[in-house]
Amino acid sequence: MMEVMFIDAKTKEEKIILDSGTVDYCKKYKVIAVYAAVQFASQLPTAVSQLAEAGIEVITSQPDRTSREFQILGCDTFHPGLRLARDPDAYLYVGDGLFHPRALALAQKDADRFREIIRYDPFAKQHFILDESDVRAILRSYKGNLMAFLAATNIGVIVTTKSGQQQFVPGKELAKRYPEKSVYYFAENTIDFSRLEDFPFIEVWVNTACPRIGYDDATERRIAMVNLNDAMQAKELLSSKNLLTKE
The missing domain is CATH 3.40.50.11850 (Diphthamide synthesis DPH1/DPH2 domain 2)
Structure with a gap:
């Protein structure tokens, strides 16, 4: 290397x-x-x-x-x-x-x-x-994405091959946390959001690379995406009184 x-x-x-x-x-x-x-x-x-x-x-x-x-x-x-x-x-x-x-x-x-x-x-x-x-608009969209994640059956996990951001092993915990969901893993060096639309059976994407990918442009993207850490505790986040759930 x-x-x-x-x-x-x-x-x-x-x-x-x-x-x-x-x-x-x-x-x-x-x-x-x-x-x-x-x-x-x-x-x-x-x-x-x-x-x-x-x-x-x-x-x-x-x-x-x-x-x-x-x-x-x-x-x-x-x-x-x-x-x-x-x-x-x-x-x-x-x-x-x-x-x-x-x-x-x-x-x-x-x-x-x-x-x-x-x-x-x-x-x-x-x-x-x-x-x-x-950041209110971003958090509002992100809350909707977390709700969509909990309701989804088919989940796509984005794994980057970049050094320092590669989180494949932690990403595998998602399937254990939600055994009722079908989890698919997609590895790539550069994430091209337009190519994600080539997999229409994926209902929500989970990002394991830079966390800002899950937030930035959240109000503009046509696909639902959440970060791995938040997906792992989605129920807890959405049931708590915090800025994310604030109306």
């Missing part, structure tokens, strides 16, 4: 300094969990000090599959993966774009209430707010 070396591409900024408007906005919360993309994760001490000086308690962690504290992966949408000792009042994400902070939003689907995500863009030098309304 070919050896692969991963090198962090850090921003040229020596330190991240929050603008006064962002610090003032954060004062509405007592405890804030701070995270960033890998480009900014090592340049946060000054920003953390700014929050502390404003009387805000800062908490963080080193989430699963990351190399340092503060770093998050946009692919990880499961709250336990953050490894936070306790829940914050809100999140502060440092970085540009929506991919990573939206992961923090989707990871809250099991929560009883939504924790606001304050996104500070180091290039724009200002903050933006990501709230429940930004």
